[in-house]
Amino acid sequence: MEKTSKEIYVDRKRVIVTRTDLKGIIEFANQDFMDISGYSLDELVNHPHNIVRHPDMPAVIFKLMWKRIQLSQDIFAVVKNRAKNGDYYWVTTKFEVRRDPLT
Numbered sequence: 001m002e003k004t005s006k007e008i009y010v011d012r013k014r015v016i017v018t019r020t021d022l023k024g025i026i027e028f029a030n031q032d033f034m035d036i037s038g039y040s041l042d043e044l045v046n047h048p049h050n051i052v053r054h055p056d057m058p059a060v061i062f063k064l065m066w067k068r069i070q071l072s073q074d075i076f077a078v079v080k081n082r083a084k085n086g087d088y089y090w091v092t093t094k095f096e097v098r099r100d101p102l103t
């Protein structure tokens with residue numbers, strides 16, 4: 001029988017910070033990201049960000065997200081993520097697209 005997943009309470013004071021490359025491969029994750037998702041830094045860094053993707057999230061949201069990233073536009077979205085243990089948590093995203101001045 002499948003275990004029912006529970007919502008992980010995320011304190012509003014917690015700020016999940018993550019940085020990826022242009023393909024969505026995680027380059028940096030802060031302690032709050034690790035604590036809430038249950039993944040270690042090793043499990044996150046150099047892995048695709050869809051590691052926390054929840055199957056309830058419609059693919060179209062991410063399509064739109066990537067479109068906006070390509071246009072260097074900010075995105076505010078509420079995303080349901082899946083933790084390592086199968087439970088879920090909600091995050092409000094804010095993206096900042098950085099262009100390296102040397103490239």
Ligand SMILES: Cc1cc2nc3c(=O)[nH]c(=O)nc-3n(C[C@H](O)[C@H](O)[C@H](O)COP(=O)(O)O)c2cc1C
Pocket residue numbers: 018019020023024048049050051052053054057059062069079080081091095
């Ligand atoms: C900076 C950044 C943060 C992201 N954060 C999340 C996230 O919290 N949850 C998530 O499911 N996808 C996140 N994504 C999108 C994933 O890279 C991925 O596109 C998404 O999980 C859908 O998976 P798929 O592209 O394999 O269909 C993020 C992407 C970027 C660039």
